[in-house]
Amino acid sequence: MNSFSEKFKIEVGEYCERLESGLLQLEHDPENQQIIGEIFRIMHTMKGSGGMFGFDLLSDVTHDLESLFELFRSGEQIIDSEVISFTLKSIDCIRNLLVEEPTENHQLLAKTLKAETVQQITRFKKQVSEKEIDTKSIYSESSSAQLKATYLISFVPNEDILRNGTNPLYLIDELNALGECNIQVSTDHLPSLNEIDPLKCYLHWYLFIATSENVETLRDVFLFVAESSKIEIEKVSNKNVIQQESVLAAFINTKSNNDVWEIDEIAHEENTTDINGNSKEPGVLLKIEQEQEKSAVFGQITVDSVRVDSDKIDRYMNLVSEFITTQSRLDQVISVIRNPELTAISESWAKLNKQLRDNAFEMSLVPLQSLEIRFKRLVFDLSKSLDKEVELETEGLDTELDKNIIESLTEPLLHIIRNSIDHGIETKSQRQSINKNPVGKIFIKASTVGCYVLIEIEDDGEGLNEDKIREKALNNRLILASEKLTKEEVIQLIFAPGFSTADHVTDISGRGVGLDVVRKSIQNLRGTVVVTTQRGKYTRFSIKLPLSLSIIDGLLTRVGDNYFVIPSSVVSKLFAVKQDQLKKDFRQVIEIEDVQFPYLNLREEFEPNLPLPDEQQLVAVNYENQLFGLIVDDIVKEYQAVIKPISRFLKAQEIFSGANILGSGDLALVIDTNKLIQKYS
Amino acid sequence: MPKQILIADDSESIREILTFSLERAGYQVLAASDGREAYNYLDGRSIDLLLTDYHMPNVNGLELISKVRQTDTYKYLPILVLTTEKQGDIVREAREAGATGWLLKPFSNEKLIQTLRKVIR
Numbered sequence: 143m144n145s146f147s148e149k150f151k152i153e154v155g156e157y158c159e160r161l162e163s164g165l166l167q168l169e170h171d172p173e174n175q176q177i178i179g180e181i182f183r184i185m186h187t188m189k190g191s192g193g194m195f196g197f198d199l200l201s202d203v204t205h206d207l208e209s210l211f212e213l214f215r216s217g218e219q220i221i222d223s224e225v226i227s228f229t230l231k232s233i234d235c236i237r238n239l240l241v242e243e244p245t246e247n248h249q250l251l252a253k254t255l256k257a258e259t260v261q262q263i264t265r266f267k268k269q270v271s272e273k274e275i276d277t278k279s280i281y282s283e284s285s286s287a288q289l290k291a292t293y294l295i296s297f298v299p300n301e302d303i304l305r306n307g308t309n310p311l312y313l314i315d316e317l318n319a320l321g322e323c324n325i326q327v328s329t330d331h332l333p334s335l336n337e338i339d340p341l342k343c344y345l346h347w348y349l350f351i352a353t354s355e356n357v358e359t360l361r362d363v364f365l366f367v368a369e370s371s372k373i374e375i376e377k378v379s380n381k382n383v384i385q386q387e388s389v390l391a392a393f394i395n396t397k398s399n400n401d402v403w404e405i406d407e408i409a410h411e412e413n414t415t416d417i418n419g420n421s422k423e424p425g426v427l428l429k430i431e432q433e434q435e436k437s438a439v440f441g442q443i444t445v446d447s448v449r450v451d452s453d454k455i456d457r458y459m460n461l462v463s464e465f466i467t468t469q470s471r472l473d474q475v476i477s478v479i480r481n482p483e484l485t486a487i488s489e490s491w492a493k494l495n496k497q498l499r500d501n502a503f504e505m506s507l508v509p510l511q512s513l514e515i516r517f518k519r520l521v522f523d524l525s526k527s528l529d530k531e532v533e534l535e536t537e538g539l540d541t542e543l544d545k546n547i548i549e550s551l552t553e554p555l556l557h558i559i560r561n562s563i564d565h566g567i568e569t570k571s572q573r574q575s576i577n578k579n580p581v582g583k584i585f586i587k588a589s590t591v592g593c594y595v596l597i598e599i600e601d602d603g604e605g606l607n608e609d610k611i612r613e614k615a616l617n618n619r620l621i622l623a624s625e626k627l628t629k630e631e632v633i634q635l636i637f638a639p640g641f642s643t644a645d646h647v648t649d650i651s652g653r654g655v656g657l658d659v660v661r662k663s664i665q666n667l668r669g670t671v672v673v674t675t676q677r678g679k680y681t682r683f684s685i686k687l688p689l690s691l692s693i694i695d696g697l698l699t700r701v702g703d704n705y706f707v708i709p710s711s712v713v714s715k716l717f718a719v720k721q722d723q724l725k726k727d728f729r730q731v732i733e734i735e736d737v738q739f740p741y742l743n744l745r746e747e748f749e750p751n752l753p754l755p756d757e758q759q760l761v762a763v764n765y766e767n768q769l770f771g772l773i774v775d776d777i778v779k780e781y782q783a784v785i786k787p788i789s790r791f792l793k794a795q796e797i798f799s800g801a802n803i804l805g806s807g808d809l810a811l812v813i814d815t816n817k818l819i820q821k822y823s
Numbered sequence: 824m825p826k827q828i829l830i831a832d833d834s835e836s837i838r839e840i841l842t843f844s845l846e847r848a849g850y851q852v853l854a855a856s857d858g859r860e861a862y863n864y865l866d867g868r869s870i871d872l873l874l875t876d877y878h879m880p881n882v883n884g885l886e887l888i889s890k891v892r893q894t895d896t897y898k899y900l901p902i903l904v905l906t907t908e909k910q911g912d913i914v915r916e917a918r919e920a921g922a923t924g925w926l927l928k929p930f931s932n933e934k935l936i937q938t939l940r941k942v943i944r
Contacts, residue, residue, distance in 0.1 A: 146836060146839060146840050146843070149835070149836045149839060150836040153834065153835055153836050180880075182878075183833075183878040183879075183880075186878055186907065187833070187834050187837075187878070189907060189928075190837075190905070190907050190928035190929060191834055191836060191837055191928070191929075192929075193928065193929030194837070194840065194928065194929040194930065195836065195840075201929070304899065305898075305899065305921075306892075306899075306902070306918075306921050306922065306923050307899050307900050307901035307902055307921075307923040307942065308901070308923050308924075308942065309901070309942065309944075312940065312941055312942060312943070312944055313941065315940075315944065316940060316941060363941070365924065365941070366923060366924035366925075366941060366942070369918070549824060549825075550824075552824050553824050553869065659868060
């Protein structure tokens with residue numbers, strides 16, 4: 143929280159400067175409504191925000207200053223130089239009042255300033271009611287825990303309630319959270335199907351609720367709709383009678399006969415009432431019984447799959463990862479103690495750990511299939527509404543991904559498909575005129591490549607128009623006319639923020655927007671997205687994502703005094719190399735076992751000043767279907783690395799994708815070999 | 824997919840604290856520093872709630888609400904207005920412009936989430 147209040151202080155400083163310059167301008171131009179409006183707004187903001195960041199004195203004094211400027215804003219009064227110099231003086235006070243823990247002096251200062259402001263106000267407006275100057279809402283404390291009482295709430299929403307974005311079901315949900323509910327929907331006002339206006343709400347609700355909250359809290363639920371809707375809250379009983387359906391039924395009965403209900407008159411009947419026989423409101427009650435019966439039946443079926451709250455899986459994953467971190471600390475200690483018995487235990491523990499990790503992994507993996515139905519639905523709906531015929535073909539949707547990744551991936555994928563259908567695939571007649579199959583095709587293919595999952599979405603539409611993209615990018619000032627870009631670079635511009643190629647705006651994919659968001663979401667998952675295209679043939683989006691975000695098998699290496707992790711999944715072979723072998727060639731290529739490797743000595747990148755050791759290790763990693771050598775001083779071990787995200791200060795660089803804390807407490811940075819090689823090759 | 828909330832407020836610190844609180848509560852946040860910028864965000868992307876300040880430079884909260892209600896895509900978007908307790912008129916005006924509800928400043932994190940849950944799940 144502290145950084146917020148620091149930030150706020152800086153902001154108040156800026157506000158004060160703006161106030162000062164505004165006030166000085168007003169000196170010459172006292173009726174400038176724009177400036178007065180600006181001052182009013184700043185006062186208002188400081189008042190509102192001050193309270194939130196704990197600067198109560200600030201919001202106190204600006205409250206009155208705001209009232210003062212309200213007089214001028216409405217044009218009721220004209221500001222004079224006395225007010226201007228007074229306000230300038232109060233700005234100095236405001237700066238002084240910006241302390242987290244005000245002393246008595248501060249209190250006094252605020253009090254004086256307030257009094258003076260009020261004086262100024264009264265000078266302009268003889269009658270200012272006490273109330274208006276000093277209103278500060280005090281939040282009512284929620285009622286102390288009471289015994290539960292039962293209420294009947296009838297909620298008759300205004301027919302037009304949906305139009306301003308209200309969803310009445312949320313309100314019902316909110317009530318449900320406040321206590322035990324018995325909810326009944328009245329469809330009495332539902333017109334016949336051909337008369338229904340889908341934008342209107344015809345339903346009424348009757349809710350019995352047993353709650354320890356007071357009536358005000360219940361009313362508060364309907365705060366936003368209270369004015370337009372009919373809401374009645376009546377007490378049924380001072381006890382919780384929600385389960386006693388006979389009492390509820392009796393209440394409704396009494397109400398419908400317009401009789402007077404005596405609270406708790408019949409509550410004593412609770413033990414003797416026969417639920418089935420005497421129920422006079424069969425609708426709800428019967429239903430509830432049936433539900434109960436059903437659940438009794440289902441209760442006997444044995445269950446072989448369990449639904450688990452995804453938060454629980456996340457927590458489990460997190461615990462497993464902590465477990466593995468602890469394991470590596472244990473290893474560290476044992477390597478010093480060298481107790482054979484302990485070593486044996488640790489080894490078998492490590493094996494269990496690995497199984498535990500794999501198990502946890504499997505649990506959190508979800509096949510892409512879970513999204514298939516949404517893809518299909520989208521293709522169906524869109525092609526209908528755009529009058530295009532589109533066929534969806536998929537391959538490898540059984541590929542599994544971390545469920546967190548899938549969640550964050552859904553929207554980007556749908557967005558790409560939407561774009562493909564809307565902008566990519568031509569209309570039926572267009573396709574026919576250029577001798578293409580009138581039925582367009584979207585092809586989604588997923589596969590696992592090393593530790594990555596590759597998802598390709600391809601349409602057989604008109605492809606991207608490089609010239610048009612270039613032109614748009616120029617118009618939108620994303621590039622300069624002088625910039626020389628390759629075709630590939632131009633095409634990737636569609637991912638730039640604020641880019642748009644659609645000739646006309648359609649409902650479906652807006653204005654060609656959102657590809658910037660798509661790329662950002664994918665980058666947030668440590669993935670990449672590129673687009674390839676051929677005019678008139680296809681557009682293909684290729685998304686590459688890591689399998690999981692949290693634990694990887696890695697090779698711990700040392701360069702100088704620092705440790706780096708190279709993901710095992712990209713490592714092909716390890717070789718020891720001598721310095722004179724490396725020095726032989728200036729093109730940074732080394733020949734081992736008749737194979738030539740381009741290589742990069744990490745020493746040169748990370749520790750250029752230390753003298754080179756005689757022998758180093760070459761880690762041959764896979765890079766774009768060939769081998770590339772990364773030279774390190776030493777290979778420490780292969781292990782499971784729990785990856786922690788790196789802080790935002792390191793976000794600007796790309797070659798490290800995460801960090802791992804070693805048993806010794808040292809830090810090992812995880813190298814994204816693709817990015818590293820790209821950068822230096 | 825987390826719900827996405829669009830914030831429009833000219834105070835950076837309010838934007839930050841809202842972003843912080845909302846993201847911690849599991850929402851995705853887009854932040855705009857005035858009504859115009861906020862309106863520009865309404866370009867077809869999926870937005871589940873607009874949380875707008877009343878006083879803002881360029882396009883103010885009221886104008887923003889009216890403009891949103893005139894779009895096809897966001898006609899029924901839930902909108903909450905940020906305001907302070909004194910301005911009963913603002914609440915009325917905002918409602919007439921089509922706001923779903925309002926949130927009184929200063930507010931606590933609990934109050935924010937509680938109010939939000941009236942209009943978005």
